[in-house]
Amino acid sequence: MLRRITNRLRIDRPRVRYSGTSCTAQKQKGLVLGVYDGCCPGEFKLSPTAAKFDECVSGRLTELLKGTKLKSGKVQVFGNLGDEFYLVAAAGLGPESATTNQAEGLDECKEYIRIAAGVGAQALQDQTITNIFVEEFTNAESAAEGAALGVWRYQDWKAKEQQLTASAIDLYTGNDREGWNRGLVKAEAQNMARELEEVPGNLMTPSIFARFVQEHLCPCGVTVETKDKDWIERHHFHAFLTMAKGSCEPPVLIELRYCGVQSNEKPIVLSGKAATFDTGGLCLKACKGMSVHRADIAGAAVTVGTFRAIARMRLPLNVTALLAVYENMPSGMSVKPGDVVMARNGKTIRIEDTDNDGRVVLADVLSYSSVYQPCLVINMGTSNPGLLTSLGAPPNGVFSTSDIIWWEMHRAGMYTGDRVWRLPFWKFFRSRVTNFVGVDTTNVGRGPGGYPCLAAAFLLEFIPPCIDFVNIDISGTGTVNVHTGMPYLRKQSMSGRPVRTIAQFLYQIACPHEYIHDC
Structure with missing residues (x-):
């Protein structure tokens, strides 16, 4: 029983387990992109990575997003956007000007990224996508945290045929692989x-x-x-x-x-x-x-x-x-x-x-x-x-x-x-x-x-x-997430x-x- 329990926990860095662009592989792949709030109600601005992807699909992403009013925490999933990805999730990134908010005690830029990566990855996972790529946004560490925390599920004691999709995540584009891996380490530790x-x-x-x-x-x-x-x-x-x-x-x-x-x-x-x-x-x-x-x-x-x-x-x-x-x-x-x-x-x-x-x-x-x-x-x-x-x-x-x-x-x-x-x-x-x-x-x-x-x-x-002491009360935070x-x-x-x-x-x-x- 112990071996069964311990073997269930997998916290190694997610890996991409496919190659090529066959129909089967393409149906397993999804992509998370970011969309900023626009200056006026109803407007939006694609992240740089999303804008490049939009160019590759002849502006179809922009057309599909018109009138959707994406905000932070919201996501839209689209299909038929190119041959590489079966589904693409466009997630709200909040205002592009977000930064550290001292009154809130929060780096809002990083948190908007975690939310976008998390809800985007969850939306693709709910559509049975097994391999999810996440864009770097402007902070790869936060993107990795949000995505890795978002796709985690505890279903060890369900019958295998009844278990929901387990998804692997990886970085789509960007140079900050070190930051991405650091975010995975922290998120996987929290998942443990x-x-x-x-x-x-x-x-x-x-x-x-x-x-x-x-x-x-x-x-x-x-x-x-x-x-x-x-x-x-x-x-x-x-x-x-x-x-x-x-x-x-x-x-x-x-x-x-x-x-x-x-x-x-x-x-x-x-x-x-x-x-x-x-x-x-x-x-x-x-x-x-x-x-x-x-x-x-x-x-x-x-x-x-x-x-x-x-x-x-x-x-x-x-x-x-x-x-x-x-x-x-x-x-x-x-x-x-x-x-x-x-x-x-x-x-x-x-x-x-x-x-x-x-x-x-x-x-x-x-x-x-x-x-x-x-x-x-x-x-x-x-x-x-x-x-x-x-x-x-x-x-x-x-x-x-x-x-x-x-x-x-x-x-x-x-x-x-x-x-x-x-x-x-x-x-x-x-x-x-x-x-x-x-x-x-x-x-x-x-x-x-x-x-x-x-x-x-x-x-x-x-x-x-003569020893400094910190006591952290996690009664409201450390157990069930509500x-x-x-x-x-x-x-x-x-x-x-x-x-x-x-x-x-x-x-x-x-x-x-x-x-x-x-x-």
């Missing part, structure tokens, strides 16, 4: 995270997850070590074991190490909530919609995808990850509301709500990060749905102890289109999770509201002294966010002189 989030809980247990990570990261040069329950007990991860003991599946601690520079350079440590399934424990979640909590592995999935990306990009920095993988299940062995446990750093935690399991487990993980003497700790997880209520799905909530780190994360979000929004690490929230009689802290906190801030304040209690404004992610599929933003952030830290902002 999406796959991990989608796998049903019975097929992605902690032990299966550990072997999956070994099979997919070790070939990239990442060192993967899996610690069993005995090791976890010997090293006093009592909070972790307390939350995991309700399940028959044994927990594991996975350590990932990527060494891009000398070993004496301090690493960045990544961590993430890694519940392969979260029922809520004795504080049981509602039955309706519970299946989506197979995606409570999202923090770990994003971490694994990020490691895949940075290893393939060969970034010159050291990164370590700690993933405490477990199931949160109800049973006679489960932790009970009101139980008290001591974390690795000696602080006691009263567990008021067993559904707030992730932060309790991460208390041990974050405390243990001191072993690596990191320069920065970044945690990601689906800690609380409160952020989805307040911000909706578009931004990832970021708590940062460093203004400089926050700004770099913000720049990365602008660049990738997977935006972030800063939230407060105030002493007020710390007081709500620490001022108790009899224990040092609780996993709920005192008073109404502010639950994402309380979760972040709780985690901050377990960060080693209402995100990202049409290149198919609705109701897992999102894998924010893999590209974390990978871009690490790229900016490792190669600040190579950071390119212009579209």
Whole structure:
């Protein structure tokens, strides 16, 4: 079963698998071209590549587009435009003058390109086109991201004869093959995270997850070590074991190490909530919609995808990850509301709500990060749905102890289109999770509201002294894709966010002189 799961995931660069212009090959080929908004309503302007193609087909593309009013996110598909391609998708590119919008926190030029490439590729895929060429637009990296994210589908457990078209993508014209390949690396890493989030809980247990990570990261040069329950007990991860003991599946601690520079350079440590399934424990979640909590592995999935990306990009920095993988299940062995446990750093935690399991487990993980003497700790997880209520799905909530780190994360979000929004690490929230009689802290906190801030304040209690800390709340962004404004992610599929933003952030830290902002 494990081999069946791991063999299903294919993240190698898409290749063109045909040659010649036979009728069969021609019917398998499609092309995505861009169309800018015109100066006046109803007008349009072809991209340079689309204009050249239009010349080759004697202006028929222009004729067909008259009166269509293509806008960003919209696409028109045409046939009988030459002998090379069976279908051509003309996708809206928005205004040609689009650039970085500081008020929106977004490089709109790149995002328009992702949207055009994504919806164009999806439209051709829906017409059963198996080989899709995408023009470079003005940024090949963004075009590759949009197309690769757009054609991804999770259908591993459908009968083969019922599966929808799986399409390969490639660059049509342009000289920026390096940018195209970089975009594919980031998108494929995000698709890996999406796959991990989608796998049903019975097929992605902690032990299966550990072997999956070994099979997919070790070939990239990442060192993967899996610690069993005995090791976890010997090293006093009592909070972790307390939350995991309700399940028959044994927990594991996975350590990932990527060494891009000398070993004496301090690493960045990544961590993430890694519940392969979260029922809520004795504080049981509602039955309706519970299946989506197979995606409570999202923090770990994003971490694994990020490691895949940075290893393939060969970034010159050291990164370590700690993933405490477990199931949160109800049973006679489960932790009970009101139980008290001591974390690795000696602080006691009263567990008021067993559904707030992730932060309790991460208390041990974050405390243990001191072993690596990191320069920065970044945690990601689906800690609380409160952020989805307040911000909706578009931004990832970021708590940062460093203004400089926050700004770099913000720049990365602008660049990738997977935006972030800063939230407060105030002493007020710390007081709500620490001022108790009899224990040092609780996993709920005192008073109404502010639950994402309380979760972040709780985690901050377990960060080693004098180390910068970033907590990224992906409750509204890292699981099922709904209402995100990202049409290149198919609705109701897992999102894998924010893999590209974390990978871009690490790229900016490792190669600040190579950071390119212009579209």
